[in-house]
Amino acid sequence: MSAPRQNWQSKLGFILAASGSAIGLGNIVFFSSNAYQYGGGAFYVPYFVALFVLGMPIMMVEFGIGTLTQKSFPMALSRLAGRRGEFVGWWSIGSALFITMYYIAILGWALGMMIGAFGSLFEPGVSAPFAPFAEPTPEPNATVYFFNLISTWNPLVYIIIIWLVNLFILRQGTHTIEKAVRIFVPLMWLFMVILAIRGLTLPGGFDGVMYLFTPAMDGIKEPTVWKGAFSQMFFSLSLGLGTMTAYASYLPKDADQVNNSMLVSFLNCSFEFLAGLAIFSLLFVFALNPAGTTLSLSFFVIPQGINELSAVPWIVRLFGFLFYLLVVLAGITSSISLIEAPASALIDKFRISRRRALALIAIPCVVGSCLFALPQIIDPGLSGDGTLGLTLLDITDHWVFNYSLLTVGFLEVLMIGWVFGAGKLRAALNENAHIKLGGWFEVLIRYLLPVILLVVIVTSLMQEWPLYGSTYDMPGYGWLTIFIPVFWLAFTLLFALYITRAKTKEA
Amino acid sequence: MRTIALLLIAFVWPALAPAQISLSDEQPVQGEPVTITLAEPVSELIVTYRPNSSIARVDTLRAEPPATAFLWTPRQAGVASLSTPAEGRNVSVRFQGLSGSGIFVMIIAGTLLFGGAGFAFYILFKDEEEDDTLDIELDHFPDT
Incomplete structure (x- = not known):
């Protein structure tokens, strides 16, 4: 028995939910990590260009098709571009489910680190069952603490807790989502402002900020920096996952989606701006060097910096707790949208109840999340990721995150631009927009964005040899490097094919 | 999220180890010379500006015979890594003004x-x- 389609109680509720969806782990740490990797100031200018050229226009597309059809992502694409569109939509949902599984596993670890802030995270004498970390450390060491954490079964409990929180928030759809984001999103901003102020007031902190913003001309000339900036913008705004379309579908048809897209994009990038201030000041003051990306920065490097923030232990613990609370809150506001996207799609397609849709998603995904936290040590020398769970997560993340979002984005703009018609979407958006879109919007959707996305995808694929993860020393588990991408691709394609072929139950 | 590869331990771990490389100014300024002092004499000291970034740049300071002190004038502001075959550390180079x-x-x-x-x-x-x-x-x- 399906309930009538829901709607947001207020415009603010929608904006908080959509910005909360966009602002997640990627904004807090992935942005800074990418910005560092691509040379600080060399990255920021291309990143800014990407906001206007790629981020906002695709956000307008995803919001626009949601309100236009009042449907979730696959059914919206089905309506506008036929069966092929629905197939792409379900493929995107299938990939989003993989992302949801490991995203919540990461949030489980973050919850573990948050609890550890008042435990032994900032204390000396930690060790882990890996060759480099076997001896107790003379100083507090977040890296060792993290590896010890993931080699126990405790994270499975944390993962279950995060899943329960998500399902609790999603139990009544927009009604309960809105209640949660009205608390979580302002808290996220408050904590980030506190961290940014603390970073800027550290001796030398402002030099770190200058490092982020001073344009480095030698880097700006590098095509890889532009590719990194455009990818970051896509991931940062949570495009290509179906979440934005699902949320927008709960708005009335007369919503101003041009303005909503601008607002959510600006809020997202403003948050990243603050995150840049907080994290670059920390990196610079303590001469920290993020060698990897998100996980290394959030679980190894930042806590190391927090540990040196003060000689007073409770201040260090408080900042450590606040940082991981921020990560957990930001993660939950994103994960609820990752679950809502498939839930709303199942409800639209099969007219099932919300409770049933959530159960259909949660049961396999909780199992999947737990797989990503399996503590079995398969690489004791740490040439790779150490545990089975982290190895599964690392390789899955590499393929799913790097390729599914961008590929969906590419196919989405092609379908809207060439099958449905960029002109029709532009007209629909302009109908209720205060700021009207010009002809440039059609040029972007039809020509420029497909080319940009295709170049990013193809150049990334060309750098895929040797196969990701094949250099890790994992006796007996080397097959994972091939199995994971093949399984992901085969599973999601079959899933999309099966559901697209299934009969759509009419209202 | 993307790459997590923990080969990074190789990079992070030295930074966590006790520093055997010291500088006359722990926060050197771009364009202003500082003296780097090492525990053991070496013939080469490698300076990597913006290490682990796509625009990393490497300079090599040489001494003949091997020495425990090097004069270094940082060319770029930002995080730089100083390394010898035996040891390594990171340093933050401040902007000049x-x-x-x-x-x-x-x-x-x-x-x-x-x-x-x-x-x-x-x-x-x-x-x-x-x-x-x-x-x-x-x-x-x-x-x-």
Whole structure:
């Protein structure tokens, strides 16, 4: 028995939910990590260009098709571009489910680190069952603490807790989502402002900020920096996952989606701006060097910096707790949208109840999340990721995150631009927009964005040899490097094919 | 999220180990010479500006015969790594004065982002009546 389609109680509720969806782990740490990797100031200018050229226009597309059809992502694409569109939509949902599984596993670890802030995270004498970390450390060491954490079964409990929180928030759809984001999103901003102020007031902190913003001309000339900036913008705004379309579908048809897209994009990038201030000041003051990306920065490097923030232990613990609370809150506001996207799609397609849709998603995904936290040590020398769970997560993340979002984005703009018609979407958006879109919007959707996305995808694929993860020393588990991408691709394609072929139950 | 590869331990771990390399100024300034002192004499000291970034740049300081002290004039501001075959550490090189272009980009970016968000909020609520509840009847929006 399906309930009538829901709607947001207020415009603010929608904006908080959509910005909360966009602002997640990627904004807090992935942005800074990418910005560092691509040379600080060399990255920021291309990143800014990407906001206007790629981020906002695709956000307008995803919001626009949601309100236009009042449907979730696959059914919206089905309506506008036929069966092929629905197939792409379900493929995107299938990939989003993989992302949801490991995203919540990461949030489980973050919850573990948050609890550890008042435990032994900032204390000396930690060790882990890996060759480099076997001896107790003379100083507090977040890296060792993290590896010890993931080699126990405790994270499975944390993962279950995060899943329960998500399902609790999603139990009544927009009604309960809105209640949660009205608390979580302002808290996220408050904590980030506190961290940014603390970073800027550290001796030398402002030099770190200058490092982020001073344009480095030698880097700006590098095509890889532009590719990194455009990818970051896509991931940062949570495009290509179906979440934005699902949320927008709960708005009335007369919503101003041009303005909503601008607002959510600006809020997202403003948050990243603050995150840049907080994290670059920390990196610079303590001469920290993020060698990897998100996980290394959030679980190894930042806590190391927090540990040196003060000689007073409770201040260090408080900042450590606040940082991981921020990560957990930001993660939950994103994960609820990752679950809502498939839930709303199942409800639209099969007219099932919300409770049933959530159960259909949660049961396999909780199992999947737990797989990503399996503590079995398969690489004791740490040439790779150490545990089975982290190895599964690392390789899955590499393929799913790097390729599914961008590929969906590419196919989405092609379908809207060439099958449905960029002109029709532009007209629909302009109908209720205060700021009207010009002809440039059609040029972007039809020509420029497909080319940009295709170049990013193809150049990334060309750098895929040797196969990701094949250099890790994992006796007996080397097959994972091939199995994971093949399984992901085969599973999601079959899933999309099966559901697209299934009969759509009419209202 | 993307790459997590923990080969990074190789990079992070030395930074966590006790430093055997010391500088006459622990926060050197771009363009101003500092003396680097090592525990053991070496013939080469490798300086990597912006290590692990796509625009990393490497300089090599040489000494003949091997020495425990090197004079170094940092060419770029930012994080740099100093390494010998036996040891390594990171150091933050400060900007020489304020970076005009950095402040310019920061102000423009901040103004555009926060100003843009403020403007979009203004538009969002401009036409709104006192109550921001939309109170939409679903029947007004039948499935398309």
